[in-house]
Amino acid sequence: MTNASQAAVIVVGAGPAGLTAALYLARYRREVLVLHDGNSRALRIPKTHNAPGFPDGIEGTELIDRMSAHATEFGARIEQAEITDIERTAKGFRLTSTAGTSWESRAVILASGIFLNQVDLPHDVHEGAIKADVLRYCPVCDGYEHSGRRIGVIGCDADGAAEALFLRQYSDDITLMPLSHPELSGEQAAEMAEAGIAVKTGALAALEPHEDRMDVRLEGRDAALTFDVIYPALGCRPRAELATQLGISLLDEGCVPAEAVKDSGVRGFFAAGDVVAGLDQISVAMGHGAMAATNAHNWLREQDRHTLQATD
Ligand SMILES: Cc1cc2nc3c(=O)[nH]c(=O)nc-3n(C[C@H](O)[C@H](O)[C@H](O)COP(=O)(O)OP(=O)(O)OC[C@H]3O[C@@H](n4cnc5c(N)ncnc54)[C@H](O)[C@@H]3O)c2cc1C
Structure with a gap:
């Protein structure tokens, strides 16, 4: 045929x-x-x-x-x-x-x-942030390289919580932030608190990648949060x-x-x-x-x- x-x-x-x-x-x-x-x-x-x-x-x-x-x-x-x-x-x-x-x-x-389900950034900006090492998607791959750094995890649900806990072995400065709204159960929230992981509220308003850091703007906050690297946990x-x-x-x-x-x-x-x-x-x-x-x-x-x- x-x-x-x-x-x-x-x-x-x-x-x-x-x-x-x-x-x-x-x-x-x-x-x-x-x-x-x-x-x-x-x-x-x-x-x-x-x-x-x-x-x-x-x-x-x-x-x-x-x-x-x-x-x-x-x-x-x-x-x-x-x-x-x-x-x-x-x-x-x-x-x-x-x-x-x-x-x-x-x-x-x-x-x-x-x-990958990615954060919403223009393609070139997104790929530039990956190359600059301020945006990563795989803690198993490169969590080690971010030891002791300020790490933000986006995705305040069970997956985000698991990723934040995994990264906790590399840094004591971990912050979990929602994409839209926190979906942590009471048990997961307690686990974050016990592990010393900060949990923020407020939907993600903007990501501002720089050469050496990522600024994150959450709704309801004037000041940006600053991280050395961001890990979206979006599946x-x-x-x-x-x-x-x-x-x-x-x-x-x-x-x-x-x-x-x-x-x-x-x-x-x-x-x-x-x-x-x-x-x-x-x-x-x-x-x-x-x-x-x-x-x-x-x-x-x-x-x-x-x-x-x-x-x-
Ligand atoms: C930024 C980043 C950093 C990473 N760092 C690491 C790391 O340090 N260590 C590590 O182990 N892993 C890392 N990974 C993950 C790693 O890249 C993947 O695990 C690996 O590439 C998987 O290999 P694969 O062959 O299964 O899939 P892929 O490498 O994704 O290849 C899939 C292939 O299928 C093709 N394809 C798919 N659908 C079709 C279609 N319909 N028709 C024709 N072709 C198709 C694509 O073109 C591609 O060639 C990283 C990933 C990213 C994005």
């Missing part, structure tokens, strides 16, 4: 999960095609300090460049395209892009990541639409269930990285990528009636 180009495995996503999967599959001598729309979250990391093997840190763009070169060195192809549709075919899957191009494959690995939107199109049920938070690294319930379809429920980290995404690739490879071997399994 189409002149769709073919690959044994298509990987959707060129972040740490997708590029690790591509590397493994290429080294299993599979024909692998990576399709991506240029939105890896890793590309936004000014410098990560918890990617194992890089004690001096590595910029996200450099990490992705190195990983892309590594995968293509072994034969993986990488093309830019936004995939909007996936359907089952007799031989596997057909994926179609916004431009109407189609590709077919026997297996698919979805490594499509998440979109995320997993990019799981393609899994949904195949009938895979998502978890409440919109993630693909963790089992999909091995078995999504749709034969030949696997998932890896942030789109899967778990810890959203580079090292986890890489581990998922390796596992999903090996599971896809073994599944293809099984289809081809090979019996030896690659297990380690």
Whole structure:
């Protein structure tokens, strides 16, 4: 029906999960095609300090460049395209892009990541604040780098409270502020007080990033609050639409269930990285990528009636 180009495995996503999967599959001598729309979250990391093997840190763009070169060195192809549709075919899957191009494959690995729910700032200002290190979204990633600093957490609900408590191990100057209104239970408010975390009221009126600080204006206060860094705790939107199109049920938070690294319930379809429920980290995404690739490879071997399994 189409002149769709073919690959044994298509990987959707060129972040740490997708590029690790591509590397493994290429080294299993599979024909692998990576399709991506240029939105890896890793590309936004000014410098990560918890990617194992890089004690001096590595910029996200450099990490992705190195990983892309590594995968293509072994034969993986990488093309830019936004995939909007996936359907089952007799031989596997057909994926179609916004431009109407189609590709077919026997297996698919979805490594499509998440979109963060962000604070409302113009794009350039927002990205500039991330680079300046006054706006961060991931305490697990870089809480350590903000030890002893004045830290503000935006999102006065259970998630914000959990994030503030997590950051408390790094600083005794933590303030929790609402996006619109505080939603802490009495128990959570008491926990904040006990931990020495200040809780402010008043909806967020404005964020004013500077080179070395973030000023926060809350409704009902004349003076701005000043912080060295702000962590919005506003959740995320997993990019799981393609899994949904195949009938895979998502978890409440919109993630693909963790089992999909091995078995999504749709034969030949696997998932890896942030789109899967778990810890959203580079090292986890890489581990998922390796596992999903090996599971896809073994599944293809099984289809081809090979019996030896690659297990380690
Ligand atoms: C500012 C910032 C700092 C961070 N710091 C750290 C850190 O220090 N340490 C750490 O471990 N983690 C950090 N992270 C998190 C880290 O970036 C992610 O955990 C990691 O990138 C997840 O990898 P992934 O491959 O699952 O997803 P991503 O890297 O987000 O890649 C997703 C890929 O899927 C593609 N894609 C999605 N949907 C489609 C579609 N429909 N069609 C085509 N392509 C699609 C995207 O283009 C992209 O290539 C940080 C994140 C941010 C934003």
